Structures are given as C-alpha cells and as structure tokens.
Amino acid sequence: MKQVQKDFPVAQNYTYVNTAASGLLSEDMLDYRQEQDLDFLIGGSIYREKQVSFFNNVRKSVANFFDGKATNVSLVPNFSWGMNALIEGLKPTEKVLLLDVDYPSINWSVESRGLKVVTLPITANLEEVILEKVKEEKPTVFAFSIVQFINGVKIDLAFIKKLKAEFPELLLIADGTQYFGTEPFSFKDSGIDVIGASAYKWMLGGYGCGFFMFTDAVMSRFDVKTTGMASADGNMEATDISLVRKLDPGHLDMFNFGSMQFGLEYLTDLNLTDISDYLTGLSVKAYKGFKELGLLDDAVENRPNQLSTIFSLKLEEKYLGVLREQSIIASYRANRLRVSFHIYNTEKDVNKLLLALRKILNN
CATH class of the missing domain: 3.40.640.10 (Type I PLP-dependent aspartate aminotransferase-like (Major domain))
Known part of the structure; x- marks a missing residue:
C-alpha cells in the first residue's frame, strides 16, 4: 500500500496511535x-x-x-x-x-x-x-x-x-x-x-x-x-x-x-485488501512487542489469530503524559493505556512506541 502519512498533518507532527479515540483529517478532506x-x-x-x-x-x-x-x-x-x-x-x-x-x-x-x-x-x-x-x-x-x-x-x-x-x-x-x-x-x-x-x-x-x-x-x-x-x-x-x-x-x-x-x-x-494487509503487519509487530513486555491482558494475548488494530496495555494513567512528552498520542480507558493504528501509521511509529514503553518499564 502506498504511504499516506503525508496526507495527514497530525501524523507528520506526532506519533499518533489514537484512532480509537478519533480518526484524522486529511488535507484532501x-x-x-x-x-x-x-x-x-x-x-x-x-x-x-x-x-x-x-x-x-x-x-x-x-x-x-x-x-x-x-x-x-x-x-x-x-x-x-x-x-x-x-x-x-x-x-x-x-x-x-x-x-x-x-x-x-x-x-x-x-x-x-x-x-x-x-x-x-x-x-x-x-x-x-x-x-x-x-x-x-x-x-x-x-x-x-x-x-x-x-x-x-x-x-x-x-x-x-x-x-x-x-x-x-x-x-x-x-x-x-x-x-x-x-x-x-x-x-x-x-x-x-x-x-x-x-x-x-x-x-x-x-x-x-x-x-x-x-x-x-x-x-x-x-x-x-x-x-x-x-x-x-x-x-x-x-x-x-x-x-x-x-x-x-x-x-x-x-x-x-x-x-x-x-x-x-x-x-x-487505497484498496481495502491492501489496507488490511498493511494494518495486519503493524498489529502483528505491535502484538509481539507488547507480549514480550508483558503488557497484554490474557483476553488479547491468547487470541493471536484475532488481532485488531487496538491494544490495551497494563500501564498506569501517568504514563500517558510520559508518552505525550515524546509526541506519542494515545488514550486511557478502563485502567489501561490504549493504543491503536491506522493507515497513517508506520513501522517506525510502532518501533518508537515500543522503545518508549521499554524505557518506562526499565525505569
């Protein structure tokens, strides 16, 4: 799938992993x-x-x-x-x-x-x-x-x-x-x-x-x-x-x-099949990283064949601000830090998020 991050100004200025709260506005829109x-x-x-x-x-x-x-x-x-x-x-x-x-x-x-x-x-x-x-x-x-x-x-x-x-x-x-x-x-x-x-x-x-x-x-x-x-x-x-x-x-x-x-x-x-393949790649990469860090609930960790683009991470609300300081935009729902991906996200976004989470857990 072609890269579309350039179409979405927010995605160019932030690591925006918050589509579960709100999708973004494109310049064409x-x-x-x-x-x-x-x-x-x-x-x-x-x-x-x-x-x-x-x-x-x-x-x-x-x-x-x-x-x-x-x-x-x-x-x-x-x-x-x-x-x-x-x-x-x-x-x-x-x-x-x-x-x-x-x-x-x-x-x-x-x-x-x-x-x-x-x-x-x-x-x-x-x-x-x-x-x-x-x-x-x-x-x-x-x-x-x-x-x-x-x-x-x-x-x-x-x-x-x-x-x-x-x-x-x-x-x-x-x-x-x-x-x-x-x-x-x-x-x-x-x-x-x-x-x-x-x-x-x-x-x-x-x-x-x-x-x-x-x-x-x-x-x-x-x-x-x-x-x-x-x-x-x-x-x-x-x-x-x-x-x-x-x-x-x-x-x-x-x-x-x-x-x-x-x-x-x-x-x-963009073609929905291509979108699906692209998002599946991001979700699988994120899932492996979150699982390695021990951040997933059992209901998600034990369903690897039914991954969505939303993940709930076992982290306190204060870390939402820690991520925001690094220009990573996420949400907090039901005592969990929630991240989510869409077409304007990239593997670079996933890597940046995982690196930030590792630093949080190692402090």
Whole structure:
C-alpha cells in the first residue's frame, strides 16, 4: 500500500496511535469540506435543493463499501443515536445477550429500556462462551461490537456467520465503529442482521455522521416510532414510511455526510485488501512487542489469530503524559493505556512506541 502519512498533518507532527479515540483529517478532506462550505456560502437554499439525490448517492456509497443494499441504509448523526432509536423499537418480550464491558451505547440503550438481559465476560475463548450462553439462555437478540473499544478484542466473524446459521432466529446487531475501514467486509455474507457505525474513526469521515444497514428479513422485528419530514423526503402525504427511513427523521448535514462519503472513497482508492494487509503487519509487530513486555491482558494475548488494530496495555494513567512528552498520542480507558493504528501509521511509529514503553518499564 502506498504511504499516506503525508496526507495527514497530525501524523507528520506526532506519533499518533489514537484512532480509537478519533480518526484524522486529511488535507484532501479539508479541501473537499471547504468547497462544500463555499457552495453553501454562495448558494444558500440552492445548495440544499440537491439534498434528496445527494443523500441517495451517499447511501449507495455506503452500500457499495459494505456490500449491502442502498435502500436498506439509514443515515444517522452517530451510532449512539441510531442504536437508541432502534432498540426503542424492539418488542418488550425480546431477550438480549450483551458483552459485559461492551460500548455503553450498546449496553445502556438495551438496559435502560427494561428488556431482559443476559451478559457474559470477554475472555480469550469468547466465541465458545457466546455459543454456550446462546444454547443455555436462548436469547432472541445478540448485540455486540465487532471490535471492543477498550481492549481491541475482535470477534471471529466466521463464528458469527456459523452462529446465525445454527440459530437463524437470533437477531444479530453489530457495531462496527472500531472496525469498519480496516479490512474488507461483506454485510451480505456476514450473517449479521443489522450493522451500524459512527464514521469518525477508521472510516475517516469526521464527526456528525454514521449509518445503519439492515437485511430485508429483519424489518418486521422493529416498531420504531421516530419519524419526520425527512423520512418522507418532504412528501406531506406519505403514509407508509419504512424502518430505514424512520431513522432519518430530520434534516441531515450534507457537509458531514459528504465527508463520510469522501472518507469511504479515499479508503476504496487505497484498496481495502491492501489496507488490511498493511494494518495486519503493524498489529502483528505491535502484538509481539507488547507480549514480550508483558503488557497484554490474557483476553488479547491468547487470541493471536484475532488481532485488531487496538491494544490495551497494563500501564498506569501517568504514563500517558510520559508518552505525550515524546509526541506519542494515545488514550486511557478502563485502567489501561490504549493504543491503536491506522493507515497513517508506520513501522517506525510502532518501533518508537515500543522503545518508549521499554524505557518506562526499565525505569
């Protein structure tokens, strides 16, 4: 894959290993956004006249990127908003399986609505535990992140496909915020019923944009109440609004969703297979170094065949500042120092990080 670090000013000035907190803005994206602002500046409402065709085009871009159907794509300002609206539409008799420290917008949206909930811990043998719990508790819904935001544990997508085949009535809802943009993903072939994501991390779309996508078969499982003029594209006579469009109840920001589309096109031009190979190389190198230093939890250390681009390191929060003094930007989550990699990182970044960590541990 071609080197793209030069496209991202932050990556040129820092060792930025913090995509799990925020993806970066490229100079090309800045140019695009300035053009959009200029069009609005000189056009006013004329700029908005193309919104229906514009957003339909964005839906097509999302569908093409994830191998789904454009008519089954909802555009949402963020995953959290969409997830809450969606869970509100579940029948009160549903029983939901959750991972115990999954992203709050997944777990809280379920727990706050009084649905029956079953939780399980994230362990090295996660897939075995999930299968056992599904057989034992017979949940009707399983909601999960493909990659865990705290420690980077990545669920085996081949397992998810088999799980769906064995339990076809089990509704699978997946958050791809910490995963989409790191490798090719076919929604059509995944076995997952609903996917959603915010676009500001590995998708490089900036803030205020995200999406949900559905299979045809799951539409009847939800009775979503949200709706508005935008759900009907301004048609005040509309009486039959689909689930997909009920998640588009109000005006959408062409600036933000155009940025999401731009990010997807940027990644597509780089080739997702090449991106995957490149990021796998960085993750394997980092994993070996972190393991050697004894910084990984068992749930990650014992899953070398399911590495993501996120790692949780057993270090105190004070070391976040030590790294910052060396221009290394990371995060701190759940009593762990979290680092994460994307296309603007290099082996040099990994080497610099490992050297800094060795110095910390040797002091």
